[in-house]
Amino acid sequence: MKAVITGSGFEAVGLGNMAAEHQPSSSLGNASDKILELEIGGNNFLWLRRHGADSAIAPHRINYRANIQALSELGATEIIAVNTVGGISGGCQSGCFVVADQIMDLSWGRDSSFFDGEYLPLQHIDFTHPFDQELRSNLLSCAGLLSMNAIDGGTYACTQGPRLETAAEIKALESLGADIVGMTVMPEAALARELDIAYASICPVINRAAGLSDRLLVEAEIRAQAGHMMGSVVELIRRLVETG
Ligand code: HPA
Numbered sequence: 001m002k003a004v005i006t007g008s009g010f011e012a013v014g015l016g017n018m019a020a021e022h023q024p025s026s027s028l029g030n031a032s033d034k035i036l037e038l039e040i041g042g043n044n045f046l047w048l049r050r051h052g053a054d055s056a057i058a059p060h061r062i063n064y065r066a067n068i069q070a071l072s073e074l075g076a077t078e079i080i081a082v083n084t085v086g087g088i089s090g091g092c093q094s095g096c097f098v099v100a101d102q103i104m105d106l107s108w109g110r111d112s113s114f115f116d117g118e119y120l121p122l123q124h125i126d127f128t129h130p131f132d133q134e135l136r137s138n139l140l141s142c143a144g145l146l147s148m149n150a151i152d153g154g155t156y157a158c159t160q161g162p163r164l165e166t167a168a169e170i171k172a173l174e175s176l177g178a179d180i181v182g183m184t185v186m187p188e189a190a191l192a193r194e195l196d197i198a199y200a201s202i203c204p205v206i207n208r209a210a211g212l213s214d215r216l217l218v219e220a221e222i223r224a225q226a227g228h229m230m231g232s233v234v235e236l237i238r239r240l241v242e243t244g
Contacts, residue, residue: 004081005048005071011227015040015238017039019039022074026070030063041241068195071197084203086205087209097151097204099150099203100131100153107186111187112186114195132200138240142240159182160183168211
């Protein structure tokens with residue numbers, strides 16, 4: 001079954017018909033929220049809000065392990081993640097969508113593995129290509145059908161947050177090859193890989209990253225841009241679920 005994890009600014013208006021409501025409980029602590037099972041065109045899928053129902057859980061405080069474990073236990077085999085980002089490389093302007101193909105992880109202090117030698121015995125997974133290629137292709141073809149401005153590939157630098165970056169940090173990330181910057185794709189993507197769940201991310205670019213425009217970053221403006229872009233994301237998810 002498909003699962004969708006959404007982040008900031010996502011309004012689920014018209015996402016699907018309610019089929020069931022799950023209250024996950026886990027030895028790894030609480031998931032961010034209840035998990036809704038929704039239906040579109042006879043296909044059921046799971047939906048979880050990463051930051052909780054009232055969007056109050058900061059990126060570094062999310063219990064990523066409980067979220068991924070709960071989705072896995074409910075039968076998720078594919079996760080479509082929505083991760084809003086700032087744009088770094090020239091092609092990644094506010095208003096476009098990036099279907100990332102690489103990750104640079106700069107987050108720290110997050111519980112980032114099931115294979116930590118406590119919950120499960122130590123194991124080193126392959127993570128050369130962190131996103132599932134087939135799911136990426138499906139996202140890109142649905143985005144194409146909807147005439148969304150979607151970019152195929154890009155390196156996502158995951159920072160700790162919740163503060164935004166300094167101009168020097170963004171310069172450094174740019175020179176390292178990052179195209180976009182966000183706070184939530186890790187450890188989510190790695191945890192999904194550890195449980196054999198295909199994972200791909202659609203990244204709405206909601207601002208130019210720090211120091212790359214002549215303006216300071218204003219949270220209300222960033223949030224408003226996220227809100228503007230979520231209608232297309234809802235359409236994209238609907239199309240993806242409809243196609244089975
Ligand atoms: N930096 C980090 N995370 C983000 C940004 C940003 O500029 N925009 C949206 N999420």
